[in-house]
Amino acid sequence: MNNLSVVENRERFDLDKYLRVAGATRPELFDWSAPGPRLDDDSLFCLGYMMDIELHTIVYMREMLSTQVIEDPAITAFLSCWGYEEFFHSRTIAKLLESQGASIDEQRFVELRQRRAADHLEQKVARIVSRLTRHFPAIHMTWGAINELSTLTGYQALADRARHPLLTTVLSRIIKDERRHFSFYFNQARIRLKDRAAQLLTSFAVRRFWSPVGSPVRGDSDMRHVCRTLFSDARGPGRLALIDSTIARLPGFEWFDLASRRCLGASPRQAINHANRLANAER
Numbered sequence: 001m002n003n004l005s006v007v008e009n010r011e012r013f014d015l016d017k018y019l020r021v022a023g024a025t026r027p028e029l030f031d032w033s034a035p036g037p038r039l040d041d042d043s044l045f046c047l048g049y050m051m052d053i054e055l056h057t058i059v060y061m062r063e064m065l066s067t068q069v070i071e072d073p074a075i076t077a078f079l080s081c082w083g084y085e086e087f088f089h090s091r092t093i094a095k096l097l098e099s100q101g102a103s104i105d106e107q108r109f110v111e112l113r114q115r116r117a118a119d120h121l122e123q124k125v126a127r128i129v130s131r132l133t134r135h136f137p138a139i140h141m142t143w144g145a146i147n148e149l150s151t152l153t154g155y156q157a158l159a160d161r162a163r164h165p166l167l168t169t170v171l172s173r174i175i176k177d178e179r180r181h182f183s184f185y186f187n188q189a190r191i192r193l194k195d196r197a198a199q200l201l202t203s204f205a206v207r208r209f210w211s212p213v214g215s216p217v218r219g220d221s222d223m224r225h226v227c228r229t230l231f232s233d234a235r236g237p238g239r240l241a242l243i244d245s246t247i248a249r250l251p252g253f254e255w256f257d258l259a260s261r262r263c264l265g266a267s268p269r270q271a272i273n274h275a276n277r278l279a280n281a282e283r
């Protein structure tokens, strides 16, 4: 299923069904006895970055739950399972890295969280702003939609790049979960962005503060490394343009092109033209 068909299915997001099936993607699901060929260093770097983002979900969830989002039972039901699933994505990717000979030190996660001391201030600001406007959840839901779609696009790009049997099996399974996450957030964002004030507030926040998923956790330099690895090939700009055009379908988000701009430093059209020129030059 491509990203657009996920959007077409958005009306059908079924919370009860999600709650029944959530949490199945765990390390025990996979056969680790045949780790396959060694992945290159860039692929391993991307996997490490992805593992860190997945584990950071609990911190992001704490930020979300400190706002008025906690008053919505549908959102809190979803978040309960979402956090569980993302935690096991991180564990599964850690197992994948270990199958490649990497050793994962728990201290890594402690250090990442200590680096993010600014979280506390952001959390306080978010809590205050959240009390001032009933539209605050629109920002979180839109943010979630962009990040889930970026994440699943990144996983797909890594699977296509690496062409590694075990990695493809694991990531295909994780991508299925990410599609459901995206569907939930997109559906919620669409509903909460009906109001013009919500559109203006959310557009402002996204324009001003959004950066590619993981960069607030791992830093801009690592984010650029991942973007270069996953999206600088001929198909990369098209993948990012699809994120942009999908998010642009949200009310008030017709302007959205930040996946391309902040990942490749160019508009979707410029990035695709550049990729086409490179592909033609190689022929």
Ligand SMILES: [Fe+2]
Pocket (backbone or CB within 6 Å): 054, 085, 086, 089, 174, 178
């Ligand atoms: Fe995940």
Ligand SMILES: [Fe+2]
Pocket (backbone or CB within 6 Å): 086, 148, 151, 177, 178, 181
């Ligand atoms: Fe997710």
